[in-house]
Amino acid sequence: MDSVFAPWRIDWVERENENPDADCVFCAFREGDADRENNVVARSDHAFVLLNNYPYNPGHVMVVPHDHTGEYGELDDETLLDHAHLKQRCFDALEAGLGPDAYNAGLNLGGSAAGGSIDDHLHTHVVPRWEGDTNFMPVVSDTKVIVEAVEDTYDRLHDAFAAQDDTTVTDPDAAVRIDAPPKRL
Numbered sequence: 001m002d003s004v005f006a007p008w009r010i011d012w013v014e015r016e017n018e019n020p021d022a023d024c025v026f027c028a029f030r031e032g033d034a035d036r037e038n039n040v041v042a043r044s045d046h047a048f049v050l051l052n053n054y055p056y057n058p059g060h061v062m063v064v065p066h067d068h069t070g071e072y073g074e075l076d077d078e079t080l081l082d083h084a085h086l087k088q089r090c091f092d093a094l095e096a097g098l099g100p101d102a103y104n105a106g107l108n109l110g111g112s113a114a115g116g117s118i119d120d121h122l123h124t125h126v127v128p129r130w131e132g133d134t135n136f137m138p139v140v141s142d143t144k145v146i147v148e149a150v151e152d153t154y155d156r157l158h159d160a161f162a163a164q165d166d167t168t169v170t171d172p173d174a175a176v177r178i179d180a181p182p183k184r185l
């Protein structure tokens, strides 16, 4: 039997919500200023990059548009383009920071059947893959090791985003600010 590859089925981002006014954790992180604590590693005008707290593999990130919607058709052109540019920058940062062999990237839309745990605020998963890799979580089930791995990945990706053109770092504990679309060849 063929199995459908869907690492985002174990999407898990339950965390303390520091903003009691926001029911949605992604909206709370959009507004929040504790970027390192929240694992928000980069921010553009209309989206941000969040490390998954429960990664399928090291470097598993989510690219989250600011708009609180589960409907892809509701994103306006400006947001769609900004979100796509931020994905391009993610691939570049992961390449520089972790050097995987390949990637899976995708959205879960339409509720629990798609396997996501937060379906009212859409987000794109980007999962680095290595030859012969297996689900990182069952292999590394020690919580402390996973937390350390996510912190290490945060540093690597923060450095990688900061090294890209047209980015600004105001504070090592704040997300890297993306100032312009990525330069393409």
Ligand SMILES: [Zn+2]
Pocket: 024, 025, 026, 027, 028, 067, 068, 069, 120, 121
């Ligand atoms: Zn939201």
